[in-house]
Amino acid sequence: MSAAKDFSLTELNKPEDWGNLIDMAKKHVPIIEAPAKVKAKEPFTVKVKVGGIDGVEHPNILGHWIGWIELYAGDRQICRIDFAPEVSNGYAARLDVTLNSSATLIARSFCNLHGLWEGQEKEVTVE
Ligand SMILES: [Fe+2]
Structure with missing residues (x-):
């Protein structure tokens, strides 16, 4: 992502410095x-x-909302949740997951005006 732009409509937006997020990232990255x-x-x-x-x-x-959130375990999609503007109370999803082996959870979100965003990965170790 270019430093001169806050976001891209054609490429995945993924912050590089999680300790110094710009406001555009703070409101778009899934956690x-x-x-x-x-x-x-x-x-x-x-x-x-x-x-x-x-x-x-x-x-x-x-005219401006988060259209969906997707959650992945590695390359495998676990779920996708679509939101309608105004009627959803924020953008939160909660679900129960089972894993057979350790995986990296990755979430992506899509804003109709600011494109595709990916949040920080979350490692889940299966013991
Ligand atoms: Fe947006």
Whole structure:
């Protein structure tokens, strides 16, 4: 991502410096909450949320909203959740997941005005 631009409509937006996020990133990157260690084939809860980093929320209005969130375990898609503007109360997804082996969770979100965003990866170790 170019330093001169806040976002790209044609390429994946993924912050490089997570300790120094610009406001555009704070309101677009999906944040994954998941345990670091789980047991094989036992369900655990994963939460994915867009917006709210340092209180910077993404708009939720007709014409500007987060259209969807996708969650992956490595290259394998776990789910995709679509949001309608105005009627969703923020952009949060919660689901139960089971893994057979350790995986890297990755979340992506899509804003109709600011494109595709990827958040920080979350490693889940299956014991
Ligand atoms: Fe946006």
